[in-house]
Amino acid sequence: MDPTPNRTVPGEGIEADRYVCPDLRVRPDGIDAETQLVGVLGYPVRHSLSPLMHNAAFRHLGLNWVYLAFEVPPESLADAVRGMRALGIRGLNLTIPHKEASLALVDALTPAAQAIGAVNTLFWDEGRLIGDNTDAEGFLRAVRSAGCALGGMALVLGAGGAARAVVYALKSIGCPVVLANRTPERGRALGHALGVEQVLPLTQEALRPLMPQVQLVVNCTPVGMEPDIDTMPDVPLDALPSGAWVCDLVYRPVQTRLLRTAQQRGCLTIDGLGMLVYQGALAFERWTGIPAPLEIMREALVSSTTV
Known part of the structure; x- marks a missing residue:
């Protein structure tokens, strides 16, 4: 006879607690169908402090936005950018190893990105995906x-x-x-x-x-x-x-x-925190059109790092 799980999702026979991400239990309020999504693509990217910095800025300004980190290997970068277009993601940062490879994936480049030959920020301008460099x-x-x-x-x-x-x-x-x-x-x-x-x-x-x-x-x-x-x-x-x-x-x-x-x-x-804050603040302003709260962003970084 097959064993019967103690707790199941009705009709599926799956142990519910095994499949609930612990982070979802403490998810901050405010994420809903209107939440705007931005993030960072990198490989690796789990070390990134950008989510802490940008989400602190969104909370401070009362913006219904969220910033996530996406670990994307080089061979999947083009798919990820196509996903940005399809899903209506409002903006992305790009970090190692994607800054140069992304040049060919946008509709236009800012003068800085073109001259540098690397992109670290993607944003929308009148329906076109723009590659910028705020570094x-x-x-x-x-x-x-x-x-x-x-x-x-x-x-x-x-x-x-x-x-x-x-x-x-x-x-x-x-x-x-x-x-x-x-x-x-x-x-x-x-x-x-x-x-x-x-x-x-x-x-x-x-x-x-x-x-x-x-x-x-x-x-x-x-x-x-x-x-x-x-x-x-x-x-x-x-x-x-x-x-x-x-x-x-x-x-x-x-x-x-x-x-x-x-x-x-x-x-x-x-x-390295200073450049992280300032390049992030410039990207924040490209996406939102709002001046970035620099001190809030810096405080979020300092409080999360061990000197």
Whole structure:
């Protein structure tokens, strides 16, 4: 004789409690048929703090919106964007590894996205899906808000989507830029695309002669991100001049090994939360048309991270 479950969904014979997601039991009020959906696509993406930041902003402003994280492998990106169109999702952020691959999936690009060659935000404009890049402006706002007076030589580490945005931002305000990457060919390709003449290997030996001239180092690689928190880019920080700045775009953890080492060397530092807040605020405004509550967004991030 077949066993009979103790608790079942009527007519199905399925144990109900086994199939109820615990998170649904504590789901916040306010999600209904009118709720507008935005989110982030990445792979991986479970580390993202963007849902905390944006949902805090929506709650603060009383907006019936929700922001979710969608883990989408590269081979499914086109399907995900088609799903955005079909489902009426109001906007998306794109993170690693989708920033460059998404260029061909939109109806039009903003000048920033086109020049950078990477997209981090999708929004609608009169029925057209627009690819934008808020990383560049978000980076400049974050660095300036930290008190760094831009203008001297900047050393950018990496050659991915974030590095493209940072190089574009720095060159747009006249900063001389040197690029360093572990894969020389990819570094040279980015340098050629954005007009960076000096591209070096990301090694102590290659970078040491340059360091006394550098005002700002920006880590645009994932080196040092959780779970590999004991790693850092191979940069001779001890050769930096007095008063130099080190910025790490990694924000999990907030205080990376790179930043801690830079502080021990007497450098001024900028963590990754500032750029996350400012680029997110710009995306928020693209989607909603409402000024973003910056302090609320920052507080949500700070309260959720361990420094």
